[in-house]
Amino acid sequence: MIRTWARGGARAGAAWARRAVVFVLPGLWVLGVVTWELFHPTSGQLLQLLAAAPAIACAGTGRRQCVLLGGVCALLALVPFGGAEPGAGPGIRVMTCGAILAVVCASYLTAGRRLRLVRELERTREVAVAAQRVLLRPLPPRIDGVVLAADHLSASEGAVVGGDLYEVVGTRHGVRVVIGDVRGHGLEAIGTVAAMLGSFREVVHDEPELGGVLRRLERSHQRHLYERVRIEQPAGGGAEPVSTLAEEFVTLLLMQVARDGSITALNCGHPWPYRIDCGAAAPVVALAPAEPMPPLGLFPLPEKLTAVRCGRLAPGEGLFLHTDGAVDARDAAGEFFPLTQELHNSVAAAAAPGGPSPSTVVGEVREALLRHAGGRLTDDVALVMLCNDRVQVPARSAGSAIVRLPR
Template identity: 65%
Template sequence: MIRTWARRGGTAARAARARRTFILVLPGLWVLAVLLWERCAAADGQFLQLLAAAPAIACAGTGRRQCVVLGGLCALLALLPLGADPGAHALARIGTCCAVLVVVAASYLTAGRRLRLLRELERTKEVATAAQRVLLRPLPARVDGIVVAADHLTADEAATVGGDLYDVMATRHGVRAVIGDVRGHGIGALGTVAAVLGSFREAAHDEPDLGAVLRRLERALQRHLRERARAEHPASGGAEPDGPLSEEFVTVLLVEIGQDGAVRTLNCGHPWPYRLSRQGALLEAPDEPMPPLGLFPLPAELPVVACPPLLPGQAIFLHTDGATDARDAHGTFFPLPRALDDSVRSVRDCRPACVVEGVRTALLRHVGGPLSDDVALLVLCNDRWRVPAQADAAPSARGRVRAGQAE
C-alpha cells in the first residue's frame, strides 16, 4: 500500500508541475500569437486589442507580479506601429494601451483578493482536516494480536469524514470494534458520528457486557438528538420539538473478539460481516438484525450473537451499505462478494490492507465517478498465532507481579 500511495503521489506531483508550467507559459503564447496574427494579417493594429487579455490570464494563473510585468510589456507592444503606415491608427493604439493598463489594475486588485481568500481557505481546510482526523482517527496496524485495516470514502468531496464511523480498541474484555452508518452523508452527519464514537470509546473500556455498550450508545444518540432539536427549534424551550430529527437513526454493528478467538456481535440494522479465509469470502448472517438506533427503543433482552470463532489466519470484513448500494452508469450494483473473493485469493497471508485496497480499487472502478453515499471498509484478522510466546508469558508475568506485591 505504501508503494501504491508513493506512485500516486509521484504522478500527482508531475501533473501539478506540468499544469504550473502550462499556466506560466500560456500568457506569453497568447502575446506571441496576437503579434504574429497582427503581422501576418497586416491589420494595422486591429488585433492588438486582444493583448489586454494577457494580463488577466497571467493574474488568474500565476500571480500579481507576472501580471504587472506582462501587462507593462503588452502596453508597450500596443504602442508600437506594426502596420505599413506608422502614423495610421495612432489613437487606436493609445486606446489599446490604456485598456491594457486598466485590465492590469483591475486584475491586480482581483488577484490580491483571490490570494487572500485562497490563504483563508487553506487554513480552514487544515483546521477541518485536523478535526476530522481526530474524530475518525487512523487505526493502528495491530490491536492486541488482531491485524487491522480500514478505509473510508466520502460522497462529499469537501470532507474527509462523512456519515460512516468505525473504531477498534483493545480492552480488558477483548478487542472491540464498532462500525456504523448515520442517516445521510457528508459534513451534516459529523455531529452524530462524534456522539456515537465518543460514547463507544468510553463504554468499550467501562462496560464488561457488550449489550451495556450498545445501551450507552443509544443514550448518547438520544441525548445528542435532543440537544440538536433544541438548538434548531429554540421556540420549543425545554420541550421535545417535533421535527425531522425524530427520523434520525444510526445503524451499528458491535464486534467483540476474545483472547481465544470467540466472536460476539450485536447488530442494529447494519449489514452482517463476511468471514474471510483462503477459500474466499462467506457472508455471516445468523439472524435478522435489530432496528437501527434511534427508530425504536432497544428491547429488554439484547440478542448477542455468538459467531464461529475467528481462527488464526482468518479475518472478518465489515462494511457499510454504501459499498453494496454503489452502482455503475448502467445501474448495476457493485458485486462485493466477488470483489472480496478476488482480493482474498490474491494474497497469500493475513494482509487486511491488501484486501481493503483491492475492494476499494474495484469499487471505484465499478462506479467510475462520484459516489452517491459514504463507504467504510474494515478488516480484522486474527494473527495471534505468530506470537504464542507472548500469550504464555503474560500469566507468568502477572504472577510475578502479584508475588512481588504480596512480599
Template identity: 60%
Template sequence: MIRTIARGGARVGASRVWRTLLLVLPGLWVAAVLLWEILSPPQAQLIQLLAAAPAIACAGTGRRSCVLLGGLCAAFALVPVGTAGRDESIGTRCGTFAAILAVVLASYLTAGRRARLQRELESARAVADAAQAVVLRPLPPRLDGLALAAGQLSASRGAAVGGDLYEVMATAHGVRVVMGDVRGHGLAAIGTVAALLGSFRDAAHEEAEFADVLRRLERALDRHHRERSRHEHPASSATDPPSPVAEDFVTVLLLEIRPDGTVHALNCGHPWPYLLTPGQAEPFAQAEPLPPLGLFPLPEKLPLTDCGQLLPGEALFLHTDGAEDARNGKGHFFPLPAALTEAAKAQPVEPRDVLRDVFTGLQHHTAGSTTDDVAILVLRNDRPALSAPLGARGCDIGGSAAGARPATTDPQSTNHL
C-alpha cells in the same frame, strides 16, 4: 493505517494538466496575437487582444507573472507591429497601452485577493482536518494481536468525515469494535457520529456486559436527538419539541473479539462482515439483526450472536452499505464479494492491500462520484493459535459438519439493562 481515501488519480492528473496549460497559455496567446498581427491584412487590428494575456497569467501563475507579461504586452502595444500596426496612429496605440495597463492592475488586485482567500481556505482546511481526526481518529496498524486498516470516503466533496463511523478498542473484556452508518451523509451527520463514538469509547472500557455497550449507544443517540431538537426549536417549552431529527436512525454493528478468537456480535440493521481467507470471501454471520438505533427502543433482552472463532491468519471485512449500494452510470451495483475475492489473494490476507483495492475498485466503478459515504475496516487475527473451544469452526460437534461456522443467537448470553 489508511484513514482517508483520496478521490483517485484521475482528478489529480487532470488538475496537473490544467495547471500546466495555464502556465504556457499566456505565452502562447502573446505569440499567436503577434504572429496574427504581422500576417494579417492592413485593415485588421488585433493587437488589443494582448490585454487578455495578463489576466490569463494572473489566473495561472500569480501576480509576478501578470506584471511581467503585462509590461511586455504594453510595450508591444506602443511599438508598431506588422502592416496594421504601422497604419495605427499614436493615439490608438496609447489607448491600447492604457487598456492593457488597466487590465494588469485589475488582474493584479484580483490575484491578491484570491491569494488571501486561498491562505484562509488552507488554514480552515487544516483546522477541519484536525477536528475530523479527533472525531474519527486514526487507528493503529496493530492492536492486541490484530492487524488493522481502515478508511472512509465521504460523499461530500472536501470532507474527510461523513455519516459513517468506526472504532476499535482493546479492553479488559476483549477487543471491541463498532461500525456504524448514520442516516444521511456528509457534514450534517458528523454531530451524530461524534456523539456515538464518544459514548462507545467510554462504554467499551466501562461496561463488562457487551450488551450494555449497545444500550449506552442508544442513550447517547437519544440525548443527541433531544439536544438537537431543542437547538432547532429554541422557543419551545421544557418538553421536547417534535422535530425531523426524530426520524434519524443509525445502523450499528458491535463485535467483541476475545483472546481465543471467539467473536460475538450485536447488530442493529447493519450489513454483516465478510470473512476473508486467501482467495475467498464469505459472509461471517447471517443472523437476523435488530432494528437500527433510533427507530424503536431496544428490547429488554439483547441476545448475542455467536459468530464462531476467527482463526489465526483470517481477516474480517467490515463495511457500511455505501460499499454495496454504489452504482455506476448504468445503474449496476458494485460487485463487492467479487472484489473481495480478488483482493484477498495474498497469503496471509493483507488488510492494507484489501482496503486499497476495494476503494480503487469503488472509484473506478462509480467514476469517482459516490452518492453515499463509505467506511471500511479490515482486521486480521495475528494471534498465536490456541486450542479450539467447543463450537469453533473445524470442530465436529453433535454431528455438525466440520468447517461449519455457527451464526446463531446464544440464549445463554442475554443481558438485561
C-alpha cells in the same frame, strides 16, 4: 505505498502540465499578434489585442508573470509597426499602451484578491480535515495482536466524515469493534456520529459485556436526539419539546474478539461481516449467525441482551466489516457493486503466508468500488478489516519435562 506515490506523481505531473500550458499561451498570443501586425499592418489597431495576454498570464500563472508580460506588451504597443500609414499616429499607440497598463493593474489586483481567498480556503480545509480526523480518527495498524485497516468514503463532496462510523479499541475484555450507519448521509449526520463514537470510546472500557455497551449507546443516542430537539424546536412556556426525530435511527454492529480468538457480536440492523480464511475451500464467507435486531432508536432494546457467538478467529483469519453503502453503490447501468466477488478477488491477490493484508484488501475494495460507481457515490461507505496476527503456540504435552539451564 507504491500506489500512493504513483497517484502523487501523476497529480504533480498534471499540475505541471497545466502551468506550462497556461504560461506558454500568453506568449503565443503576443507572438501571433506581433507577427500578424508585421506582415499585415493594421495601423496598430490589432495591437489592442495585446491587452488580453497579461490578463491570461495573471489568471493562470501569477502576478509576476502578469507584470512582466504586461510591460513587454505595453512597449510593443509603442513600436510603430507598418510605417507611417494613415491613422497610425502616436496617439493610437499611446492609448493602446495605456489600455494594456490598465488591464495589467486590474488583473494584478484581482489576482491578489483571488490568491488571498485561495489561501484562506486552503487553511479552512486544513482545519476542517483536522477536526474530522479527530472525530473519525485513523486506526492504528495493530491492536493487541490484531492487524487493522479501515477506510471511509463520504457522499458529500469535500467532506472526510459522513454518516458512517467505526472504531476499534483494545480493552481488558478483548478487542472491541463498532461499525454503524446513521440515517442520512454527509455533514447532516456528523452530530449523531460524534455522539455514538464519543460514548463508545468511553463505555467500551467499563462494561464487561457487549449488552451493557449497547445499552449505554442507546442512552447516548436518546440524549443526543433530545438535545437536538431542544435546540431546533424549543417549546414555549417551559413545556417539554415535541420530538420530530422519531426516525433518526442508527444501525450498529458491535463485535468483540477475545484473546483466545472467540468472537461475540450484537447486531442492530447492520450488515453482517465477511469471514476470511485463505486456507478454506471458500476463502470469503458471509457471516450471519443470527437475525439482527431493529436499528438503534426505532424501538427500545429487549430486556435481555445476549451476545451472539460467532465462532473463533484463528491466527491468519480475518473479518471484513462494511456499511450498506458498499453494496448499494450502482454503476451507470444501475448494477449494484458485487462486493462478495470483489472481496474474493482482493483476498486472493493480497494473500500472504500469515494471512491476507488488511490494508491491501481494504485498498483494493475501495478502488474497485470507486471504479464501479464512476467516482459518484450516493451514500457514505465505511470499510474495516481486522486479522488475527497472534502466533499459534502448540500445547505442551503432559509428559514433557521442563529443562533448566545452568546459571
